[in-house]
Every structure is written in structure tokens, then in C-alpha cells.
Amino acid sequence: xxxxxxxxxxxxxxxxxxxxxxxxxxxxxxxxxxxxxxxxxxxxxxxxxxxxxxxxxxxxxxxxxx
Amino acid sequence: xxxxxxxxxxxxxxxxxxxxxxxxxxxxxxxxxxxxxxxxxxxxxxxxxxxxxxxxxxxxxxxxxxxxxxxxxxxxxxxxxxxxxxxxxxxxxxxxxxxxxxxxxxxxxxxxxxxxxxxxxxxxxxxxxxxxxxxxxxxxxxxxxxxxxxxxxxxxxxxxxxxxxxxxxxxxxxxxxxxxxxxxxxxxxxxxxxxxxxxxxxxxxxxxxxxxxxxxxxxxxxxxxxxxxxxxxxxxxxxxxxxxxxxxxxxxxxxxxxxxxxxxxxxxxxxxxxxxxxxxxxxxxxxxxxxxxxxxxxxxxxxxxxxxxxxxxxxxxxxxxxxxxxxxxxxxxxxxxxxxxxxxxxxxxxxxxxxxxxxxxxxxxxxxxxxxxxxxxxxxxxxxxxxxxxxxxxxxxxxxxxxxxxxxxxxxxxxxxxxxxxxxxxxxxxxxxxxxxxxxxx
Numbered sequence: 001x002x003x004x005x006x007x008x009x010x011x012x013x014x015x016x017x018x019x020x021x022x023x024x025x026x027x028x029x030x031x032x033x034x035x036x037x038x039x040x041x042x043x044x045x046x047x048x049x050x051x052x053x054x055x056x057x058x059x060x061x062x063x064x065x066x
Numbered sequence: 067x068x069x070x071x072x073x074x075x076x077x078x079x080x081x082x083x084x085x086x087x088x089x090x091x092x093x094x095x096x097x098x099x100x101x102x103x104x105x106x107x108x109x110x111x112x113x114x115x116x117x118x119x120x121x122x123x124x125x126x127x128x129x130x131x132x133x134x135x136x137x138x139x140x141x142x143x144x145x146x147x148x149x150x151x152x153x154x155x156x157x158x159x160x161x162x163x164x165x166x167x168x169x170x171x172x173x174x175x176x177x178x179x180x181x182x183x184x185x186x187x188x189x190x191x192x193x194x195x196x197x198x199x200x201x202x203x204x205x206x207x208x209x210x211x212x213x214x215x216x217x218x219x220x221x222x223x224x225x226x227x228x229x230x231x232x233x234x235x236x237x238x239x240x241x242x243x244x245x246x247x248x249x250x251x252x253x254x255x256x257x258x259x260x261x262x263x264x265x266x267x268x269x270x271x272x273x274x275x276x277x278x279x280x281x282x283x284x285x286x287x288x289x290x291x292x293x294x295x296x297x298x299x300x301x302x303x304x305x306x307x308x309x310x311x312x313x314x315x316x317x318x319x320x321x322x323x324x325x326x327x328x329x330x331x332x333x334x335x336x337x338x339x340x341x342x343x344x345x346x347x348x349x350x351x352x353x354x355x356x357x358x359x360x361x362x363x364x365x366x367x368x369x370x371x372x373x374x375x376x377x378x379x380x381x382x383x384x385x386x387x388x389x390x391x392x393x394x395x396x397x398x399x400x401x402x403x404x405x406x407x408x409x410x411x412x413x414x415x416x417x418x419x420x421x422x423x424x425x426x427x428x429x430x431x432x433x434x435x436x437x438x439x440x441x442x443x444x445x446x447x448x449x450x451x452x453x454x455x456x457x458x459x460x461x462x463x464x465x466x467x468x469x470x471x472x473x474x475x476x477x478x479x480x481x482x483x484x485x486x487x488x489x490x491x492x493x494x495x496x497x498x499x500x501x502x503x504x505x506x507x508x
Contacts, residue, residue: 008226015368022375029383032376039372046365049226050358051254057229060288061260
């Protein structure tokens with residue numbers, strides 16, 4: 001999945017898929033590195049969505065008062 | 067009256083003073099309505115004066131058109147007002163306020179100076195409760211009939227309700243609490259709250275809240291949810307939220323609406339049409355925080371789950387490698403042991419072979435010696451035997467026998483073996499070792 005298309009929902013879906021892959025027995029050891037990197041990126045993205053301020057949105061909402 | 071008519075007929079006018087008129091009316095009215103009477107009316111323009119008395123207008127409207135059929139001033143004296151106000155609010159969950167329908171025990175009073183008024187002595191709260199419920203039921207029935215009552219409730223609730231359009235009175239304590247609770251949540255969760263101010267009590271509630279909804283609707287793509295909150299007072303007036311028009315706006319609003327208008331006892335029509343209804347603004351904030359917190363928990367669960375799975379996979383691989391390593395090591399040890407065993411066996415074989423060979427050589431040698439010995443013995447024995455035989459043969463030689471003293475007696479050249487075979491007078495030749503003798507038998 002391309003990052004520019006990433007949304008919270010799609011990131012969570014992808015994380016779920018990664019968990020399923022890791023649970024399955026046919027997950028090759030060679031895939032682990034790639035899956036780890038991707039999951040770290042997705043987890044950071046989701047956490048940011050929940051906790052980091054979107055300055056652009058703040059400005060947009062402030063502009064509603066003017 | 068008969069006197070007046072006579073005077074009028076005669077062209078004389080004898081007008082009463084206004085005071086006299088009102089005095090006379092008062093006398094009639096106060097006599098006719100000497101006892102208190104229960105009356106049903108709608109409250110309008112309720113206000114408490116500085117002196118503590120409560121004044122209002124009691125009205126009756128025509129049900130369909132809403133035009134006023136009757137209107138009378140009413141009041142509750144301060145000493146009674148304090149008691150009635152609290153007991154009414156306690157039992158109905160509503161303040162004694164404009165817009166409510168009430169059943170009141172009134173003393174009809176016609177005052178010469180102030181005119182007709184109703185002095186309220188008591189209020190029956192059960193009537194108001196019933197009336198409010200009936201009104202709510204009627205609005206709900208209409209919303210159902212219009213097919214819109216569940217529309218907002220059926221909207222999917224956003225996964226991350228972070229962008230919140232708030233409809234509240236700006237100065238309301240409930241609004242302040244709500245924003246504070248959201249923005250200072252202990253988990254660092256991010257919310258974007260924007261206020262769309264509205265009047266949240268009295269008759270202006272309906273148009274004011276609808277206006278705020280209209281403003282939100284224009285920028286709806288900037289928000290995830292709408293929150294309608296109020297609260298902070300001891301008792302709130304809910305009747306203004308029992309509005310068909312307001313309820314139909316909320317029901318059909320394109321964003322999910324959360325209602326937290328601060329009441330414990332009863333529900334308003336808005337509670338029936340809103341996506342989610344909570345008791346207080348604080349509860350609305352808690353709902354939003356909990357929703358995001360649940361998402362954060364999901365993210366953290368994924369993190370833990372992925373970490374655990376990765377750890378398990380790595381551990382499994384490590385164990386597998388260890389198993390392979392152990393297997394190789396075990397094989398090596400086994401091979402070493404086997405080699406040692408083979409070495410020992412080899413040594414044993416070698417030693418046994420040597421021993422065997424040595425033993426074999428010895429045996430052969432022994433055999434050879436034995437054979438040699440036996441051969442010699444045998445030869446000796448044969449030799450001895452031959453010698454014995456030779457000796458025997460030699461001893462048996464007639465010469466040797468003759469030498470030992472024996473002699474051979476011959477008759478006619480033949481050895482005489484029996485005396486009987488020799489006839490008398492035979493000449494016998496006797497041979498000895500060193501010659502022959504001739505003898506004559508007798």
C-alpha cells in the first residue's frame with residue numbers, strides 16, 4: 001500500500017493482516033524483517049493520528065470564527 | 067339595572083367610576099369564587115421579582131392554530147413560591163417555567179386596582195409530568211410516522227471522533243467542563259473542538275440550536291461528530307428540547323449527533339433521535355475519550371501482538387538452529403564415540419590378531435616340535451623295534467643258539483624234532499657250534 005493513501009482505518013487493517021501473517025505457519029523467516037519495518041511504520045502512523053496535533057486542521061477550524 | 071335603564075331612557079347618564087366598577091366586579095367575583103379552584107393552564111412569561119414573588123401569565127391556546135383563547139395574570143407569593151418551586155422541580159425534573167402546562171390550585175382574585183389575577187396556592191406536578199410525556203409521545207409518534215426517527219442513529223459512528231462541533235451556550239459551565247475534559251485528557255489523545263454558540267434554554271432554544279446545526283452543515287466535512295451539551299444549573303428546563311422541528315433536524319443531520327443536556331430523571335425527544343444520548347456534558351466527553359482510548363488500546367494491542375509474534379518466530383528459529391547445532395554436535399559426539407569404539411575394536415582386533423598369530427605361531431612351533439619329537443620318538447621306537455627285531459633275529463640265528471649250548475640233531479639231513487621219529491640204530495649227526503658229532507641210537 002502506498003503511504004499517500006494511508007488512513008487510520010487502512011493502517012489498522014494492514015496491521016491486522018500482518019498479525020494474521022505472523023500467526024500463520026507459512027510465514028517465512030525471510031519475511032520477518034520486512035513485516036517488522038512495515039508494522040513499526042503503521043503503528044507510529046496510528047499513534048500519531050491519535051495524539052499528534054494536525055496544525056493544518058487547527059488553522060482551518062480557527063478560520064471558521066473569522 | 068332597572069334604575070339605570072330608566073335613567074338612560076329618560077336621557078340621564080349616571081356613569082360609575084372605574085374604581086366603583088372594579089370594586090363591584092371584585093365583589094361579585096370574590097363572592098362567586100370564594101373557594102380555591104383547580105385550573106389547567108400553560109405558563110407564560112414566568113419571572114421572579116426582586117421582592118421574591120413569582121409573576122406569570124397563564125394562558126390557554128387553541129390546540130390546532132395555537133392562537134390564545136384565554137390569558138390571565140398569575141402570581142405566587144414569595145413564601146409559597148420557595149416551597150412550590152423546589153417541590154415542583156424535584157418531582158418533575160423541570161423548573162416551574164414558561165412553556166409548561168400545569169394544573170394549579172388558584173384563588174381567583176379580583177382587585178379593584180390591579181384587576182383579575184389568579185393567586186396560585188398549589189401545583190399538581192403529576193399533571194405536568196403526564197402532559198410532558200404526552201407531548202413527547204406525540205412528537206415521537208410523528209417522527210416515526212415520518213420515517214426519520216432512526217436516521218441519525220443509523221449513521222456509522224466514526225472510528226476516530228476527534229473533530230467535534232459543539233453546540234452549547236459559550237458561558238455554560240457544562241461547555242467549559244466538556245472542553246477541559248477533552249483537551250486535558252490524561253492519555254494525550256488529540257481532539258479538535260469548535261463551538262457553535264446557541265441559546266440552550268427558554269423559547270429561543272429551538273431556533274438557536276437549529277441555526278447552529280445549519281452552520282455546521284455548511285462545513286460538515288471538517289467534523290466527525292456534533293455534540294449538543296448544556297448543564298451546570300441545579301435544574302434544567304428540558305421542555306424546549308421536546309420540539310418536533312429540532313428533533314427532525316437532529317434526526318436528519320448528516321453527522322452523528324451526541325446529546326448530553328444534563329438531566330437525570332427523564333428523557334427529551336432529542337434523546338430519542340440523537341445517535342448517542344448521555345446524561346451530562348462530562349459523560350459526552352468521557353464517551354469520546356473512551357472511543358479514542360479503545361482505538362489506542364487496539365493500536366497498542368497490535369504492537370504487543372506483533373512484538374510477541376516476532377519474538378516467538380525468532381525464538382522458534384533460534385531453537386531450530388539450536389536443535390540443528392545440537393544434532394550436529396550429537397552426531398559429532400556419536401561419530402567420535404563410534405570412531406573411538408572402532409579404534410578400540412581395531413586395537414582389540416589388532417591385538418587379538420597379534421595374539422592369535424602369536425598363538426598360532428606358537429602352536430605351529432609346538433606342533434612342529436611335537437611332530438619332531440614324535441617323529442624322533444617314533445623313529446627311535448621303530449629303530450628300537452628294528453633293533454629288537456634284529457636282535458631277536460640275531461639271537462634266533464642257529465649259530466647263536468648253538469653257541470649258547472644248544473645243538474641240532476639231524477637224521478638224514480633233517481633236524482630231528484621228535485625222539486619218536488628216530489628209529490633205533492639210526493645214525494644221527496649232531497651239530498654244535500664248533501663242529502659235528504655223529505651218534506648212534508640204540
